[in-house]
Amino acid sequence: MNQPALNLWIIPVLPLVGAAINGLFGRRFKNSMVSAVALLFTAASLAYAVWVALQWWGHTEPYVQSLGDWISAGGFHAPFGFYLDRLSTVMMLIVTGVGFLIHVYSVGYMAHEGGYYRFFSYLNLFMFFMLTLVLANNYLLMFVGWEGVGLASYLLIGFFFHKDSAADAGKKAFIVNRIGDFGFLLGMFLLIGMFGSLNFEAVFGPLKTYSPELHWGILTATALLLMVGATGKSAQVPLYVWLPDAMEGPTPVSALIHAATMVTAGVYMIARSSPIFSRAPHALEIVALVGAITAIFAATMGMAQTDIKRVLAYSTISQLGYMFLACGVAAYAAGIFHLMTHAFFKALLFLGAGSVIHAVGGEQDMRRMGGLRKLIPVTFWVMTVATFAIAGFPPLSGFFSKDEILWRTYLNSPVLWFIGVVTALLTSFYMFRLWFMTFFGDLRLGEVDIGEEAHKADAPVQAQHAPAAHSHGHGAEEHGHSGVHESPWIMLAPLVILAILSVVGGWVGIPAALGGSSHFEHFLAPAIQAPLTAEAGEATARLELTFAGISVAAALIGFFFAWLLYYKRPELPDRITARIHGIYLLVLHKYHIDEGYDQLFVKPLLALSTYVFWRGVDQEIIDGTVNGAASASQQLGRGLRQMQSGNIRSYAAWVAAGGAAVIVYMIWLGVGK
Amino acid sequence: MVPLSWYLVLSAVLFCLGVSAFLLKRNIITIFMSIELMLNAVNLSFVAFANQFHNLDGQVFVFFVMVVAAAEAAVGLAIIIAVFRTRETLNVDRVNLLKL
Amino acid sequence: MTAFLIAAVVKILLVVFLLLTGVAYMTWLERKVVGHIQNRWGPTRVGPFGLLQPLADGIKFILKEDMVPDSVHKGLYILAPALALTMSLISIAVIPFGENITIAGTTTPLQITGVTRPGSPITDINIGLLIILGVTSIGVYGVALAGWSSNSKYALLGSLRASAQMISYELALGLSLVGVLILAESFSLRHIVDTQSGTWFGFLPRWYIFPQFIAFFIYLMAAFAETNRIPFDLPEAETELVAGYHTEYSSMKFAMFFMAEYVNMITVGCLATLLFFGGWHGPLFGPPLLQALLPVFWFSVKIFVFMFLYIWIRGTLPRFRYDQLMAFGWKFLLPLAIANILVTGLIVALGA
């Protein structure tokens, strides 16, 4: 087939160059220079990505470009290859687009932080790895990107490395991800064992021809292992614990990495592996289950959080759960659709939250906010859009994608659908709770209430933004009531753009029932392979409409409760929480999951490595061996030292004797016969 | 008509005399001479084999050996002078501290 | 065969006789010339113009008491002068004086080590030059051992100087000859001389002095140093160390050193003649016998000129200081010789 020469490799390499320049020379640059470099390369990457997408728009078959072998061991080859089909096109555009916007935003947000060049070089590095992940044409290269984004997220979470909590959060994210990556690796080994290659064509090609029964067991195992990897990266139960802590990082990072792009890598990977999953129904069920559990679980936890960013973090987890649910019911297109819309409004929410935090001078506790509606109108409006979008009000983007997922879920299993609806209700509740607490009522900034758990939530926050507050252009005292100020336009512009996107973003996928022509799904169809088993339940327009109604109703109920509890009668929550204090605390402490993990894994591991590996193996066996060898050679040396008389003639004598011995030996061997 | 082995045996005998001189002499300078003697013995076998195989490479190697011998003599004698300056003796049995 | 042996023996005796006589009269000549340079008469008493003076000296040397000081290293003390004289005499053996000469039906080349077969060109030893160099380098032992064995400070210092000087200048000497060798492409003296027959442009004799005058200059300096002659006669600098390495020697042993020195001078002269002045080549005329003898005549004339140069310089120049000597040898002559080799080689390579 005649391919236009799209040099896909340029897309990831451009940010890499930016990262290199900033990382190597940034220290000497002025901030303006640094941001110029970062923005330039990101924008270039975005522009080129758009151009490539337009070049390849019409084609349904993937565009593969291999730059030659990277690893070639025996029969196994892993090329530096890139793979552009509709799925990766969508992801590529999301990553570059949202990434670029967030770069712009960061210019304003990070303006007063230390390590400016470091931040942007990391951010560009992340772009590079993420694009590698998205555009790779084989699992191994994908894994490179996979690990790379992990690294970038580690670096960025621990950006304020002088603060222990941040450093710990980074480490936690890294380690938890390792577990998932382990699964991913094993899955890849299985794939190599089965197909002798990791290239997508080489793996998916044969799968198309297999009959469903053909070694579905090993395929299931592979799928499950891949899913483990996905759960690690996408913060699903049980590996979600790192994401809330990841909020230690700067807000743009939370928006880009921990909301819009990186955490969705797992979903992307599952969608990319749709041929495998479609061959493994049981694995799909488990994916769906995990997704559903995560969704509701995280939603409940989100209700009780008071830290604005943590609320968003938990909502992210639960939205990711939705995407998993979608993939689990083999509605990959819906999952990706939701991924896209979520990227828009969740990035918007985070950036908005960042703008709010910026406005109130580093405060993150919602109980000290409120009434900001008047003070920062632009932020308020964009946040409003985002909130309605995520809550799933038509005709905003969130509605279409979530509704699509729910509808498909129902077709697959009503139980999961019910969980989904409840989650939707909770989602709209805690989002509006956030909305009301932040923007309505009157400003409670400064009235530090002595909620014992509040302190826990704040301690890092203050520490984190203390430098920011001090280094702000105007003195710290202005950060009182009067100090609340709208963010500069360089921060607001991306917000507005994202707001628009989160309004219209959903319209590309309006389902047929609502007079649309679920265009997005058809667009993705060639890249996705649905299960051979035809779906149960037939889709009727009326049924679909009713379900849409139900989900809207759920959103409204959530809105109503939030309005009631946090606007109409703000004293109610305390009473309620007092009533159900036990459950409340349980939720507030995130079901003690972290402590549980600590007891279950961390402590035993520590004990094991301390008493067995360190004291036992290392000190006894290894050191023992080394010391033993040392002392043995010392003894030997004592003996041999007698030869070292320092007398040349003695040495000569030894040499002569040795020579004689050699000659005798050679003659004995029969040399020169 | 002289069998080649005579030349080779002569070279071997000279070599071994050199070795024994190295072992038995106490004077550093004499020991150096015995090294030269050994080198000469080796040269002899080089030349003998060059004659044997009608190939001049052996003679070329003799030159290289000579060069090395000359360099070695120059440096070695310089070392001897340095040693003599500090230890006031040429007897190797008295120079056994592995340092000047 | 017998004829060959007889011819060889005759040649050897003749050459040695001529050489020693030459040495004897060399001394006479030197004393005369230096005398006249210094406004003296030189020897006049013994015979007309003191022509018999060398004879008288010889007798004196022989008749003098040969005393051996105590606490000398006996064997070497005796060996040294013999070694010196022998080595200087040996080197004359490879020097060709001319072409064939036929006496009483026996054709023989005018060279001790030369062999001729009827109808074939003369073959002489093909590394003659190297032999001369080797022998002269062995000659150093005579001087060194003399100084060391006679167990006297002056002698020791003299011989140390001598050996150091000889080693140093051997380098320059040998390297200065390489230029000529490159042009002649042989170590055989006879062949070298043959390549110098004929003329350039019809009038300029084809001597290597003209293309290799730098080499000749270096050779001259080195030769003076090798033979311990003024201005390089530090080993026997009377004013500093009584007579240098032969301070402790008397009568015939001293005479041996003396003769060795002059024989060396003559050898060096022969070498210069052979390498730079076209050996025995010169205009030939007259009857066959004259034709046969003229080359020898030309050869001796050239040597004589060289000897005269020696004496002349002795009468003219002062003595170097020792550091000057070494500096001159190592820092001037040696680099110059190497440069000369490089240039010559380059030109020949480009010409080829």
Place this chain on the structure above:
Amino acid sequence: MLHQVLFIIFGLICVGGAINLLVQRHPINSALSLVVVMGALSLIYLLLGAEFVAAVQVIVYAGAVMVLFVFVIMLLNAGAEERSRGSHVALWIGGPGVVVLAGMIVYLMFRNDKHFTPVTIGSFPAQPDNTHSLADLLFKKFLLPFEITSVLILIAIMGAVVLARRES
């Protein structure tokens, strides 16, 4: 016949010189006997048809290296060596070692003599003077080693100067 006689004469001179080097107590005697050995060796080279090597042997070894030795002996005014018993190992280990070495090599040579063609004067080199071909080898085939050895010599000179200079 003549060849054998010459070989035996010179060989005996060699061995005698070497033994003399061994037994003489005064270094200068050892040095002179070594000079004798070298001279005889050069003549043996002539028998083997390596006249250039022979000449160079005389010039370099006898004429330069050994003069250097004698020079140093005179400079340090070395006396007869003292019979100190510094190393018993040298005698009781080295002595037998040398004997065995010599015996083995000699045995090996004689055993393999049948593989060798006897040496005859004039059989090699083919052309009258092998100096040209030697030069060819040295400056074409062995050019790199030649250059390296020249560098080696240079370094040796510098090293000697540095070592022998009296610290001031």
